[in-house]
Amino acid sequence: MSQSVNLFTPSSSSSSCRSNNSLAIPKHFQTSFLKPSSIPVGYRRFPVASFPNLTVKALSSDLDPVLVSENGTGGGVGGGVLSHASPEYTSAAVPDLSSIEVDTVTEAELKENGFRSTRRTKLVCTIGPATSGFEQLEALAVGGMNVARINMCHGTREWHRTVIDRVRKLNEEKGYAVAIMMDTEGSEIHMGDFGGASSAKAEDGEIWTFSVRAFDSTLPEHTINVNYEGFAEDVKVGDELLVDGGMVRFEVIEKIGPDVKCRCTDPGLLLPRANLTFWRDGSLVRERNAMLPTISSKDWLDIDFGIAEGVDFIAISFVKSAEVITHLKSYIAARSRDSDISVIAKIESIDSLKNLEEIIRASDGAMVARGDLGAQIPLEQVPSAQQKIVQVCRQLNKPVIVASQLLESMIEYPTPTRAEVADVSEAVRQRADALMLSGESAMGQYPEKALAVLRSVSLRIERWWREEKRYEAMELPEVDSSFADSISEEICISAAKMANNLEVDALFVYTKTGHMASLLSRCRPDCPIFAFTSTTSVRRRLNLQWGLIPFRLSFSDDMESDLNKTFSLLKARNLIKSGDLVIAVSDMLQSIQVMNVP
Ligand SMILES: Nc1ncnc2c1ncn2[C@@H]1O[C@H](COP(=O)(O)OP(=O)(O)O)[C@@H](O)[C@H]1O
Ligand SMILES: C=C(OP(=O)(O)O)C(=O)O
Ligand SMILES: [K+]
Ligand SMILES: [Mg+2]
Structure with missing residues (x-):
């Protein structure tokens, strides 16, 4: 059975959110900061953590899993067999037209638990001395890390390069799709090191x-x-x-x-x-x-490093206005091969709150950086600021990360406090796209356990939300100006609504730039969203967005044949079965298809 609603003839494409115009060369601003080299950089607070062997039951990088299964009793995916490798980061690789690439952990998870129980909230881990080893990075990937964050405030570029290389190796050799986020130091005032002492x-x-x-x-x-x-x-x-x-x-x-x-x-x-x-x-x-400039001269060098290394996201600290973001985006567009680096604005100052909407409009996403935010506004104002930032991002269709002190006590202790679990739950309930670990994963003693807590709390709250049908009445105003884009938005809103009403098993979206997938994600539908895209970099970037399960697949603009191809590829790998009900949309053809998998 296939029913199709054709709403419009194929449009050229849905808009990409990046501007590609000016070739502005930024000044490498002079700051009155001391030269970076005058402050020795070292590892801190704790020695490299030796954490106990945590048995990670479930596999997941794009997906949930695990400590809590759909029925809430625990259990997860057995095994951990990494069956194939996907050519992550090798953009030159000629795609095999007959293949579909899915993260190995996602694949195992889909087989084991089915669609409904997949984790919707994405997880970001800051990599530091406790987690920079290959095995430690792999343990985080298995444990559900979607994005690895490196903080240029600490460590040397060489150190960060090693981490990036290891994540790539993991992706290439073991079939993960972990994205990389580089976070700038910014022009903040900070103390130096203690000449060797860790604290x-x-x-x-x-x-x-x-x-x-x-x-x-x-x-x-x-x-x-x-x-x-x-x-x-x-x-x-x-x-x-x-x-x-x-x-x-x-x-x-x-x-x-x-x-x-x-x-x-x-x-x-x-x-x-x-x-x-x-x-x-x-x-x-x-x-x-x-x-002082938002982007210091040292930051510009780090940004050049990030572009050269081909990171997926650059997070900018202490953003004050939209201009700095626009400027950086044109800088990246002029330098990076496919200008495929997303710029994330960190909201952590009074100025960023004042200019919130225009900053978020200019960015590809935002981070609620509660660490510094809590130092700039009274602590009791941080929760409402968080709520507001998450809401504005959702309305403007930008992914949002809630960061800092989510599980702070787990830097030292193996279990979180009740208050921390309540805080994580609240961020999940607000339906933020992603949660982030900082010190917990960078230099804490229990990085994998902290990640497991984020994972199980996310799963539990998401399930509670679906079961209780707690639909929020959030208005989703139009985000794009062109008529074709408005149609894409309407299609996604309708498709998501139909998916909820018909209780379909999955939404499928075929998307070149990822824009259509993000529009579906914005609707926060009940079922997971299978996002098919033809480039590995788009696939990695979709890893930050709520509810998306990104696949790399070559597809045409013939919806019928794309669907048939997808069905047979997914069926052959036992990822879907005959009879599953699917709604499909695409950014090439403005239609909504409702069909049972043949
Ligand atoms: N690359 C690194 N090298 C050494 N230590 C790091 C690194 N990244 C993070 N850390 C440690 O983890 C802590 C928490 O990380 P994060 O929240 O990103 O930084 P900060 O505390 O400076 O805001 C840092 O204070 C630092 O002690
Ligand atoms: C995430 C944050 O930024 P950083 O860790 O770089 O200070 C924060 O301030 O919360
Ligand atoms: K930083
Ligand atoms: Mg900060």
């Missing part, structure tokens, strides 16, 4: 010196180096100095040239390169540092 304890009442002097060798006792040269001039006696968003607090008591003497008022652990903010009369002080 320092600041006790209540102690006097510490924060200095912009360059120290040759070892730092004097109770002295902290600050990377921003204007620091001593900008602070005033009486200001409150917050380390790491308030984990440790000081009061400024005296200024002596480049040295600022402070008394510790809230004791705690000082970590190398922790970020610093200062407050006066209850508000954040933004003196000259507010004039």
Whole structure:
């Protein structure tokens, strides 16, 4: 049975969200920061974690799995046989027209648990010393990591290159499709390293010196180096100095040239390169540092590195306005082969909240960077800011990542707190596209367990949502301006609604740029979305979007033959079976097909 609703003749294509026009060459801005090389970079807080052998029952990288199965009793995919390798990242590879590429973990998961139980929320893991080894990266891929994040705030470019190479090797040799996100350092004020020590304890009442002097060798006792040269001039006696968003607090008591003497008022652990903010009369002080460019000269070098390495996403720290994003996007378009790097705006400052909508419009996605956000606005305002950012992203059809401190206690402990589980649940309930681990996976003792918690909580909340039919009444305003694009949006909204009403098993979308797949994802339908795309880079980027199961497949613009080909390929691999009910849409032909798999 096949029913088709033809709504329009084939349009040229649905719009891609990137602008391809100007060849603007950005100035490599000068900043008043110290040269990066003057701050030694090292690993911190914890030695490389030796975490216990966690038995990962389920496989999944694009998909869920696992600790909780659809009936909530646990169990998952057995085995872990990696049957084939897909030529990830080898864009030059000639696609075998008869093949379909799906992540090996996805494949195993689909076979084992069927469509309905696949995880919709995507997972991002920050890679650090605890997880940079090949086996550790593979364990994260098996455990459901969709995107590996490298933070250019830490480590050397060489170190990051090694991580990128390992992820690629994993994708190529073992058939995963883990995408890579590079996160810039940004022009934030932060402390230097402690000359080898992994941390320092600041006790209540102690006097510490924060200095912009360059120290040759070892730092004097109770002295902290600050990377921003204007620091001593900008602070005033009486200001409150917050380390790491308030984990440790000081009061400024005296200024002596480049040295600022402070008394510790809230004791705690000082970590190398922790970020610093200062407050006066209850508000954040933004003196000259507010004039620093969002993308520092060091960031531009890191961005060049990211483009050369072909990362999938570049996340920009401390975005203040849409212009910087537009500028970066044209910079990338002029330099990267297929201009296929998505730009993610990190929302972590007062300015980014002020210009939220235009920043998100200009970006390919956003991150709720709660770490720094919580240092810039009162903590109690962070939850409503998160809710707002997630909502705006959904309306503007941009993927959104909720980040920082989701499972902070798991850096040291093998189980999360109840409050952390509630926080993760809330992000899943808000239907954010992705959740991110930072310290938990970068330098914590239980990276795989933390990932398993994100996975099982996501599955459980998503299932609860479907069972209770808790449809939110979120308005999805038109995002695109052209008539053809409006038709694509309407098709996706209708297809998603039909899929819910008819309780279909899966939505299929054939998409060249990924745009049509994201429009379907935006509707957050009950069933999973099989997204077929012909390029490996689009497939990797779709990994960040809610509910999408990306496949690489060569297809034509003949829907009938594409569907038949897909059915036979998927059936041959036991991924679907005769009788499954499917709704298919495509960005080549503006139609909605409803059919049972023959
Ligand atoms: N590449 C790296 N090398 C060393 N340590 C890292 C690296 N990436 C992350 N870390 C560690 O993990 C912690 C958490 O990571 P993240 O949240 O990304 O950074 P930050 O705490 O600076 O915002 C960092 O503070 C740092 O101690
Ligand atoms: C994700 C964040 O950024 P970073 O870890 O780079 O400070 C944050 O501030 O929450
Ligand atoms: K960063
Ligand atoms: Mg930050």
